[in-house]
Amino acid sequence: MKNITLGRTGICVPQNGFGALPIQRVTLEEAVKILRKAYDGGMRFFDTARAYSDSEEKLGAAFGDGYVRREDIIITTKTAAKTPEDFWKDLETSLSKLKTTYIDVYQFHLMGQCWKPGDGSGMYECMLEAKAQGKIKHIGGTAHKIGVAKELAESGLYETVQYPISYLATDKEIELIHLCNKNNVGFICMKGLAGGLITNSKAAMAFASQFDGTVPIWGIQRESELDEWLAFMDETPSMNDEIKAFIDSERKELMGDFCRGCGYCMPCTVGIQINQCNRMSLMLRRAPSDSWLSEYWQAEMGKIDECIGCGVCLSKCPYELEIPTLLRKNLEDYREVLAGNRKVK
Incomplete structure (x- = not known):
C-alpha cells in the first residue's frame, strides 16, 4: 500500500x-x-x-x-x-x-x-x-x-x-x-x-x-x-x-442513467424516497437481499404511483436524470420480482 x-x-x-x-x-x-x-x-x-x-x-x-x-x-x-x-x-x-x-x-x-x-x-x-x-x-x-x-x-x-x-x-x-x-x-x-x-x-x-x-x-x-x-x-x-x-464490462452495464443515491433530489413532494427507490432494480440484482422485499419497502415503492410529475427533483439532480421515468421503471421491475416473474439475483 x-x-x-x-x-x-x-x-x-x-x-x-x-x-x-x-x-x-x-x-x-x-x-x-x-x-x-x-x-x-x-x-x-x-x-x-x-x-x-x-x-x-x-x-x-x-x-x-x-x-x-x-x-x-x-x-x-x-x-x-x-x-x-x-x-x-x-x-x-x-x-x-x-x-x-x-x-x-x-x-x-x-x-x-x-x-x-x-x-x-x-x-x-x-x-x-x-x-x-x-x-x-x-x-x-x-x-x-x-x-x-x-x-x-x-x-x-x-x-x-x-x-x-x-x-x-x-x-x-x-x-x-x-x-x-x-x-x-x-x-x-x-x-x-x-x-x-x-x-x-x-x-x-x-x-x-x-x-x-x-x-x-x-x-x-x-x-x-x-x-x-x-x-x-x-x-x-x-x-x-x-x-x-x-x-x-461494469461500465457498459451501469454507466449512464442510474441513480447514485446522493439525495440532492430530496425531499420529494409526495414523500418518495427517491435516492433508494430509484436504484431498487439495480440493488435487487447487484446486492440482493430479502429485506428489499419487506412490507416496509413495498409501501415505499408503492409511493411511486403517487408521483405528480412536479419536476422539483429534476431541477435538483446533479446528474440530470429523468427521475420520474426512472422511478416508474424501477417500480415495474420491483413488481415483477414480487410477482415471482423473475428472481432476486
Whole structure:
C-alpha cells in the first residue's frame, strides 16, 4: 500500500481510508472494535460528519481516551451549517464528541455553492477563525455537483475536495482529480463503491490506486468488510488486463442513467424516497437481499404511483436524470420480482 500526500495539507497517509458513516448503524462496542482494528491494521485516515448521528461519538470512544496518540491519526469531519452561529455550534459539538482539541480537516458538507471571503455569508471567515484558534488544521469542502467541486478546486481557498469517485466515474469526473492535483488540492474519494452497486473490492481498490494525491474512504460497517480492505495493505491490487476488462464490462452495464443515491433530489413532494427507490432494480440484482422485499419497502415503492410529475427533483439532480421515468421503471421491475416473474439475483 503506497502512502499519498493530500495536496498542500501535507497530510501523508496510506491510500486506504475509513468512511465512518456506516458505523452509526452498529453498537458502540462493535464500532470501537472495528475502528481500533482498522487502526491496528494500518489505516490512518478516518472521515465522519456531524450529520452521521453518533458516528463522531463512536470515533471518540475508539481513539479519544489514549488508545492512540492523537498525532498518529487523521480525523476529518463536516458541518452542514449555513450560518456562522450553527458553524460554531457544530464545531464545538464535533470536538466534544470526538474527544479531541482539533480536527485535521474540517469540511463544509454537501456544498451547493463555494463559500468565499466577503460573500456576505460569513461562512468562510468562520473557517479562517477556527483555524487561527487551532481548532482545525485544514479547510475542505464536499460536493456532489461537479461544477461546485471544480470551483472549490480552482478557488485557492480549499485544501481538500471530497467528491464521489468510483470506476463508474465519467471522464469529466476523472478530470476533476487531475485538476485537484494540478492545484495541489487533496482529493478525498467518497462513494468508491457507488453506494453499494460495486461489489468487487479488488477492482475498486485497483482503480483508486491509479491516482496520486487521493485517498478513498470506504464505508465500513462490518468486520468482514474491514478485513477485505485491510488485506490490501500488504498486497494492493493494481490495474491489469483482467481487472480492466472487468471494469469495462461494469461500465457498459451501469454507466449512464442510474441513480447514485446522493439525495440532492430530496425531499420529494409526495414523500418518495427517491435516492433508494430509484436504484431498487439495480440493488435487487447487484446486492440482493430479502429485506428489499419487506412490507416496509413495498409501501415505499408503492409511493411511486403517487408521483405528480412536479419536476422539483429534476431541477435538483446533479446528474440530470429523468427521475420520474426512472422511478416508474424501477417500480415495474420491483413488481415483477414480487410477482415471482423473475428472481432476486
